[in-house]
Amino acid sequence: MLQTSSNQHPVTASGLEKFVETSAGRIDILQRIDLEVSPGEAVAILGASGSGKSTLLGLLAGLDQASSGEVRLFGTSLGDLDEDGRAALRAGRVGFVFQSFQLLSGMTALENVMLPLELAGERGAETAAKAALTAAGLSQRLHHYPSQLSGGEQQRVALARAFAPDPKVLFADEPTANLDAHTGETVADLLFSLQEQSDTVLILVTHDEMLARRCDRRLYLRDGVLENGA
């Protein structure tokens, strides 16, 4: 049953809520979110700054815990797992792309891409990482440190790192927000091309309508409520 559910919808959320208690009272960030994402589907979540997009992404990826409701990743309810359990569920199956790239400054491009492969204990991490970087058009930049790369190149390294372990689900948080329009376009092309090739679920958080249009489905987050796009 669990397996079937996992195959049908790698990511689901039902009645998901997130709020924080403050001295001034309760602040609702997300309210009764229901979501089902099918295999290979690309879903864009749009919303204004502070609308809770990144919070939702964190909850779906198991990086944070919901105040109520349920998230299932690959059919497993994240509420039943502790933090280490959630980490184990992500290992090798979930990729991330961040607005601020999150490359480790002390490592070269190649080493950054090798990181998730090595963590998953995969043999041939270096070969796979080189292939991923080549696919991202960075075969000449393997041994460059992040500070020696442009913003676009850094994000392409981040994409290579995200896709190198062949993840089933990729969470992307504003991947082009820190880039100029042209570079953002190039990075977006790479992102969707890799996603299509690997048939990975893509959950993309953005405020960029153009980028969102390239996804199969668009959802809008307004006042903590998720609505279907036009």
Next chain:
Amino acid sequence: MNRFQFALRLLRRDWRAGELRLLASALVIAVASVTSVGFFTDRIERAMARQASEVLAADLRIESNRPLPEILVEEAERLELPYARTLSFPSVVLHRDTTQLVQVKAVSQGYPLRGRMRVRDSVEGEDREAVAVPASGEVWMEERLLPLLNIALGDSIKLGKRSFKLARIITYEPDRSANLFRLAPRLMVPTGDIDETGLLGPASRVRHYLLLAGSPSQMDDYRRWAEALEIGGVEVEDIRSARPELRSALDQGGRFLRLAAATAILLCMVAVALSSRRFVERQSDSSALIRCLGASRRAVVQIFILRLLGLGLVASLIGVLAGLGVQTLLIRLVGHWFSSQIPAPTAWPLVSGMITGILVLIGFSLPSIIRLGAVPPLRVFRRHLDAPPVSYLLFLATALLSLSILLIWQIGDDRMALRLIGGLLAGLAILLLISRLLVYLLAPLRNLTAGSWRYGLASLSRNPATTSIQLTGFGLGFTVLLLLAIVRVDLLASWQGALPDDSPNQFLINIQPQEVDAVDALLAQGGIKTNGLFPMIRGRLISIDGDPVSRDNYDNPRAQRLATRDFNISHAAQPQSDNKIVSGYWWAESQLHEAWFSVEQGLAETLGIPLGAELEFEIAGSRVKGRVENLRAVEWDSFNVNFFVIGTPGLLGERPATYITSFYLPKEKRRLLHTLVQRFPSITALDVTALMTQVRTIMDRGALAVESVFLFTLAAGLILLYAGIQASHELKAQETAVLRTLGVKRSVLLLSTLLEFALLGGLAGLVSAALASAISYSLAHAVFNLPWQLDLSMWLSALLFGALCVGIAGTLASRTLLNTPPLVTMRKI
């Protein structure tokens, strides 16, 4: 790939990226200083054990008043042990019409097996090491014999039936010191010539000796074998106690060295704590990312601990190798103290260096590393999220534990280590308190100032935690540096001053009571100052609190020896100026008639004599009883006349005594000694110049060794300075970029940075001067037993030094931030 391999790969990347260089440098210096001092003291201590054998001129000495059986020599030859024979007997020597009682010593080739003899080739010449024994037909003699016999070098003397030519003057004889005050003047001849003298008749009072050298196990085996032979009248000795004056100087030197090494460790510990804190802060993103990518909290902690252990092992290994190199230099400095052979290094300092590295690293970075596991993975989205701060209690507990283990272990003196730890803990508490208070007080000041001052003060008060940590780190560092500077300059100078150039180098003994005034007058005429002439009485301790004193009561060889020998006892109304009463009280004028004794504390400890015990001595056939009224510490290395036991004049004043004095005799007045001995033939003059030169050399070279180890401390101080400045680097980078973006001039920022760091350093310097003064007072009084005085100039120097060092270093380190375009900085952040 397993976690170990993964951690190693990350370590390699960290190293290449320079993330761990600061941490590694601090570790390398800590380990190098511990290892070099460890190697050095280990080798010196073993050399000292060997030097102690100089008392016997061998490792093992077999003695008998009859010729020794050949089987003893044959066994030594079979075991290929170096050996030498000596004979000793009193006889009369004749030069023209003058005769003199001498103690003849016949020595074979190879003598001495341990230590070196020193001789002079002329009366005024410098002494030198003797490379052989007297050749056939030659005699060597002590200088005091020259005036007694009215003889010059090259003259002939007659010993028994054989004539000899006087070839050299003996200035130092290693196995002579044990009987320094008892022997008639020495005359040395080769064993090959002794039969021709015809002096070895059946009734002659000859002592025969066989000297052997070898490893402790070889000596133990030989001793067991020789004792099993049960040869009557044969005594086997392996006394292992150095002369007290040498022991004292070396112990003091060892303490200084270990203190210097300990201070280097302390500085490195603070540097490790600061740099590991920064490392952890910089690794928070990495930890969050790794957890985000699926690693468990445990795995993250394991990976970081493995990285750190890997770093610890590599840095410790480098430190150990550096220490090995430095100890070679140190040994070169002092090598000639110990004749030619200093034992090779053992592996133990290597092991202890590695353990030190790991202990420093774990003790001062483990709590921070564990914290990395608690960085929430959500940090990848929200950078302000961080792990809960390290519990101060946990940090203090691990730091204190490793600090205590290391200091007690390294200093090897519990009292000194505990004082240092106590002082540092109190200092740490005071520093934390003061730094918090200062940060609190600085906050309102920023509103009263403008421009650079305002930005500088704002930088300090904006992040109280970082400023407090920096202030505490710098404060601790300066405290330790100042402490060592005080110890090095003040205590070391006092230590060397304990043996000034005009320390006594001559002893006159056996002065008869009726000669006291005349001798005093003669010395005064010659411009020689003495500390006085002291009565000396020979007595044997026969009971302590009514229990008879016997060799069998003690296991300690020194105690066994003391239990069977006569003591030099004196009586006095006042204690010697270099004696310190450590227990009980010295007698008052009104108590001079009491039956009381004062006992040297080392002797009291060795023989188990408590304060208040009743001692009974046998003096010239009668018994004298008295109570131990006080225990004294004696500075044996002062070369003043000192006694193990002193009685009240009422108790010993009527006993038959001879007198003794010591004084400094410059080389150009050496003839005065000849006049003195000729006028008072019963007086024995002993020249200890050679022995004193040896002690002085040890002190000078010891000082040089301390200076060398001090370099480690300075290097550690620099690392600490850098680590302290780096502690606020990221924050400073961010602020500078923002302020420059907002249009604040570069010159204003430069000045504000200078003010910020100078203020930080000045405050740290001031607080550390107060702490260092308190600790040095405690050390000088309780450990080194040396005078101390408050040095206000040191406070001013500390304030200026702190302000200058931290101000300049901080500004230089921040200059790159000011020169980097704000956008570049912002991108990195």
